[in-house]
Amino acid sequence: MESSQTFQPLDRRKVYEQVAEQLLGQIGGGHLSTGDALPSERELTETFGVGRSSIREALRMLESQGVITSEPGGAFVVAHAANPLNSSLQLVFTLDSEAGLHDLFELRRIIDCEAAALAAIRRTAQHVAEMELSIVEMEQALAADGRDERFIAADLRFHLAVAEATGNRLILYSVQAARDVIRRALLTVVNVPESPESAIVEHRAVREAIAAGNPGAARDAMCTHLDRVERDAGRGATNG
Numbered sequence: 001m002e003s004s005q006t007f008q009p010l011d012r013r014k015v016y017e018q019v020a021e022q023l024l025g026q027i028g029g030g031h032l033s034t035g036d037a038l039p040s041e042r043e044l045t046e047t048f049g050v051g052r053s054s055i056r057e058a059l060r061m062l063e064s065q066g067v068i069t070s071e072p073g074g075a076f077v078v079a080h081a082a083n084p085l086n087s088s089l090q091l092v093f094t095l096d097s098e099a100g101l102h103d104l105f106e107l108r109r110i111i112d113c114e115a116a117a118l119a120a121i122r123r124t125a126q127h128v129a130e131m132e133l134s135i136v137e138m139e140q141a142l143a144a145d146g147r148d149e150r151f152i153a154a155d156l157r158f159h160l161a162v163a164e165a166t167g168n169r170l171i172l173y174s175v176q177a178a179r180d181v182i183r184r185a186l187l188t189v190v191n192v193p194e195s196p197e198s199a200i201v202e203h204r205a206v207r208e209a210i211a212a213g214n215p216g217a218a219r220d221a222m223c224t225h226l227d228r229v230e231r232d233a234g235r236g237a238t239n240g
Helices: 015-028 041-048 052-064 083-095 101-122 125-143 149-165 169-189 195-211 215-239
Strands: 068-070 076-078
Touching: 015 041, 015 052, 041 052, 052 068, 052 076, 101 149, 101 169, 101 195, 101 215, 125 149, 125 195, 149 169, 149 195, 169 215, 195 215
Parallel strands: none
Antiparallel strands: 068 076
16 A cells, blocks of 8 residues: 655755864864864865865854854854853843743742752852852942942852852853843843842842851742842833
8 A cells, every 4th residue: 555645855964064063063072172263264174175165154153053252363262161052042032022021030030049059058168258259249339329230240240159159060051141131131120229239138148048058048038039139120121
């Protein structure tokens, strides 16, 4: 009995895709590390035995994915491991009109609250010191009437210090990836009356719970902080 199914011929993968895949394999295999320069276009053309247009397309593909970045003079270097995730998250928030403020803070609660709990278990004295330094920088920025990028930068450094204290590289990369999206939200929050002052108090509560090695208290303190920031972000967006 003959089958009624019909199949379309399989397309051969484009040459530039195969080049990009092999370059990605070199990076993933540790042969090329963050900051390392890729071979020149001419060298890659000779190595792969393909046209320069295929090499250029492969490099453009990897650059658009955040895997490599261009340097002055036209050279490409391997980007930080978190860069592709960072680029993708920013693109999602740009293109998806349904991804709103609540989605962002829900994501933060999933990541940051559990990160705080893990940090309370795994932190070192250096991690706690970095959190304290970030809080001091927030205080100094606010004392200088710094309701701007200085305060926000210190705020974000605190959350990165918490993520670093978990010892989990993927948690750290996730927090780093969300940083630029969060920064845009905080630009409105920082001008809400009493919000920066509240952030300092709440960050200190998180830091103290982590320093005390109390994961439950650290989780609760971080969730309380993010709930309040989300409310203020809504107020800031409305007033703006």
